[in-house]
Amino acid sequence: MISYIIRRILTAIPLMLGITILSFAIIKAAPGGPTSLLMDPNTKPEDRVKFEEKYGLNDPIYIQYGKWLGNMVKGDFGTSLIRRGVPVSEMILNRLPNTLLLMVASTILAFLIAVPLGIFSAMRPYTKLDYTVTVTSFLGVATPNFWLGIMLIILFGVQLGWFPTGGVATLNAPFSIWDRLHHLIMPAFVLAVADMAALTRYTRSSMMEVLQQDYIRTAKSKGFKERTVVLKHGLRNGLIPIITMFGLMLPNFIAGAAITETVFSWPGIGRLFIESAFTRDYPVIMAVTVLTAVFVVIGNLLADILYAIFDPRIEY
Structure with missing residues (x-):
């Protein structure tokens, strides 16, 4: 390995x-x-x-x-052309934790919601639950994240006042985990919606194929509970397409974060890239491009490693 x-x-x-x-x-x-x-x-x-x-x-x-x-x-990305004398690496490091926080939260949210929905949909195909999940998934894939973000800001931020409309924390307020989570909920949800919808469809399709295999019918005939059969015998074999999706999600989060961070005024890498593109700040653009390429390599490498962990038939 x-x-x-x-x-x-x-x-x-x-x-x-x-x-x-x-x-x-x-x-x-x-x-x-x-x-x-x-x-x-x-x-x-x-x-x-x-x-x-x-x-x-x-x-x-x-x-x-x-x-x-x-x-x-040598690890030197130069200095910003717009912010005279400010090292690009310093700008990246200042904003990278915010983007990583948003990415981790979005990934966890997508998997916690999408995988159970996909499993339940596969267990009850062509029922009202299945059709509801399918329609909702298609809507999630088709909905632009900038439009969804604006709608959530108007509804939950402006009209209801449940969540802040932007930023990573309340200005001039002491550090608080709840305050950070309060600011994180809406942008993390918006960033996760498209991947959540696609992941639900992948999980449903994979699990439906696995649940029709002979060893699943054999396990059911031996009297095992349906929950045990699905989670212990079926889910592990149905994870391969889901792992592939996970490998593709990491670099996609950078692209999605560029819009989401701009809508929610989230000070991350994506917003920095948009600002630098408008101002032709070449060193910053190239640094973010290299970072995105690194995420592509890491995502594919993690997917390959997880293949071997979850499927013993795969060896390297």
Whole structure:
């Protein structure tokens, strides 16, 4: 297993290198740039040139990429072009805990709700419960998370006043776990809805296939309770597609968090990426891109490891 993990990490290096090359080229090909947003239109051309020379923006693109890659390998993502002199790594580390908190809460919420619903739906196929779960899942997949977030803010934040409308904690208030959870509930739910709906469908489909196998009928004929048969014999074999879904959820949370964090003013990586994209802050954009690629590699690696844990037939 250890040698397999090492091989996977080594094979991920060219993948991440390709992602950085494409991302860097796309960012540079976008119209405008930091100078057009930072400087007054009446700025003298020589001042604009000095700014570009200071940050190497007038170098050929391959030289800019080479410098960035060399610094990135050393763990230096450079400094922000918008927030002069602020290291990008410091900006990432300041916001990463908030995004991780949101991701963990969303993942736990999605699995706690989706897996039981999928199992119950598979145990009672084509009943009112099954149809209700199916329709609700389709609605969850089809509902845009920014629209759902705005609706929840209007209903539960503005009209009912049950939850705060944004932020990670109450301003100027002492640290409180309940206060953090109070701010976390709505954005975590919005971020989890789409994955929750898809996970419910995957669980239902997988469990329905497993429950029709011969060994399940044999276990039922021996007099085992239905709950024991489903949870002990069926669920473990039905977890493979669910594990695959889990591996895909980790990087998707970064993309989903970009919208959710913006709607709820959540100071995380996703919101930082949106802000940096609007201001053409190239070093920050590239740092978040690399971080997302790392999450893709980690998600797929965790899925492969969990395959071997839950299915003894799989060996590496």
